[in-house]
Amino acid sequence: MNPITCAGVHFGYRHAPVVRGVDLAVRPGELVALLGTNGAGKTTTMDLLLGQRRPDAGTIRVLGRDPCADRRRLTAEVGVLPQESGCAPGLTVAETVRLWLRLHGRRDVHRATAALLTEVELxxxxxxxxxxxxxGERRRLDLAVALTGRPRLLLLDEPTTGLDPQSRAHTWALLRALREQGVTILLTTHYLEEAEALADRIAIMDAGRVVFTGTLDEAGGPGSLATTFHRIAGQPR
Incomplete structure (x- = not known):
C-alpha cells in the first residue's frame, strides 16, 4: 500500500479550478519533492491530503484511508508542517513541544522534549x-511539532523557508535520517537544490496538474533540474 495515492483529483474555489486532475503516488519510505511555481496548486494539494478540503472529484488515500472521513485517526500517524506556523506565540518553545507531545499521548514528555529540541537545534x-x-527558528519549532507523534508520514510545506544555510543543512540531515528510519515524506519547496539534495523522486505541478514525476536522473541528472523545471512549468496546458 502506498502511503499517498491521488487519482484524478479536482478541486476549485467558486468554479475557479485550482487542482485539475492530479495523479500522484508516494511509495513507502520515499521522499518526494513537489515543485511548482506560485499558484501551481501545491499547497491546495497538501490541504486535500490533510482532509482540510474535500475534492470535487477523484480519490485520495493517505495511509489507506480517506483523509476527510478519517482525519482524526490519521492525526496520530501523519506529521504536518504547514506553510504558516500554528504555534501559540505566548507559549515557550519547550511548552509548545510538551503540549503537542501530551496531545499525542506521549508519556516520555520531558525526555522527548529534550530530544526534539536537540534535533531541531532549539x-x-x-x-x-x-x-x-x-x-527560521519558528520553522524549526514547527518541524519539532510535526515530529511529536512519531509519524509514519510527514507532509511538509516549504520546511526550510527562512532558514540560514547551516540550519537548512542540519534540517536536510534530519530529513535524510527520518527517511532512513522508514518515514515517508512529501515536501513542497521552491529551492531546486533542496529537491536535488533530498528527493528520491520529483513531481512538478503546473496549472493544477502533475506534469512530471521521476527521479533526478530522469529529470536530466544532477545540475539539470532547473533547466527541466523551467522548460516544463508555465507552459500552456
Whole structure:
C-alpha cells in the first residue's frame, strides 16, 4: 500500500479550478519533492491530503484511508508542517513541544522534549516564547511539532523557508535520517537544490496538474533540474 495515492483529483474555489486532475503516488519510505511555481496548486494539494478540503472529484488515500472521513485517526500517524506556523506565540518553545507531545499521548514528555529540541537545534531557545523566535527558528519549532507523534508520514510545506544555510543543512540531515528510519515524506519547496539534495523522486505541478514525476536522473541528472523545471512549468496546458 502506498502511503499517498491521488487519482484524478479536482478541486476549485467558486468554479475557479485550482487542482485539475492530479495523479500522484508516494511509495513507502520515499521522499518526494513537489515543485511548482506560485499558484501551481501545491499547497491546495497538501490541504486535500490533510482532509482540510474535500475534492470535487477523484480519490485520495493517505495511509489507506480517506483523509476527510478519517482525519482524526490519521492525526496520530501523519506529521504536518504547514506553510504558516500554528504555534501559540505566548507559549515557550519547550511548552509548545510538551503540549503537542501530551496531545499525542506521549508519556516520555520531558525526555522527548529534550530530544526534539536537540534535533531541531532549539535547546538554547527552550525558555523563549515562540512569538519572539526568528522566522527560521519558528520553522524549526514547527518541524519539532510535526515530529511529536512519531509519524509514519510527514507532509511538509516549504520546511526550510527562512532558514540560514547551516540550519537548512542540519534540517536536510534530519530529513535524510527520518527517511532512513522508514518515514515517508512529501515536501513542497521552491529551492531546486533542496529537491536535488533530498528527493528520491520529483513531481512538478503546473496549472493544477502533475506534469512530471521521476527521479533526478530522469529529470536530466544532477545540475539539470532547473533547466527541466523551467522548460516544463508555465507552459500552456
Amino acid at each position: 535547546t538554547h531557545r527552550a525558555d523563549l516564547r515562540a512569538g519572539r523566535l526568528s522566522g
